[in-house]
Amino acid sequence: MGLAGCHICDQVVRLSDMSAATCPRCHSTVHYRKPDSMNRAWAFLISAFIMYIPANTEAIMVTGALGQKSSDTILSGILYFLAHGDWPLALVIFSASVLLPLLKMMVIAYLLIMVQRGHALRKKEKTRLYLIAEIMGRWSMVDVFVVAILAALIQMGELSSIKPGPAGMAFASMVILTMFSAMVFDPKLIWDQSEKNNDRRNN
Ligand SMILES: [Zn+2]
Secondary structure: OOEEEOOOOOOEEEOOOOOEEEOOOOOOEEEOOOOOHHHHHHHHHHHHHHHHHHHHHOOOEEEEEOOEEEEEOHHHHHHHHHHOOOHHHHHHHHHHHHHHHHHHHHHHHHHHHHHHHOOOOOHHHHHHHHHHHHHHHHHHHHHHHHHHHHHHHOEOOOOEEEEEOHHHHHHHHHHHHHHHHHHHOOOHHHHHHHHHHHHHHHO
């Protein structure tokens, strides 16, 4: 019908034959589909995958006590809690820091591949999957917050200190890059594919 929703404020804008127009409410540019959605989503996703590696291999936390320094990766921290019988905490850190970020990246990769291949089946499930991936993202920052709080709490100079390790930055950028990837991906592309396939079937 020549109408498109604003990407920022959801205002319905009449585009007709134009490929882009300015939103009368928030003055951002409105398109039928987010431009270069697939390329941008892939670029952010691949960068996030790359950052996932140092996030897990480098030290997330450097603890010093009485002059002795020790560094912990996410995984060694989980193993520490497991060894001390603190399995609920180990489970929370494992799912928030290792499992969920990987799962979210895999969900986005799956959606991107499906759109590229023109698969149309189960579009409702795919849209739901996209929503889950978007909601999941906000929980993976738990790890960064834990280190930030611990670092702020325990600063007693040489006696005892906790500092964030290099994995902290890698982890935070991985989470943010994954969020960007989900944001630039246009879920309407999932529905476009199924409409194309329907046309083909009807002809
Ligand atoms: Zn707007």
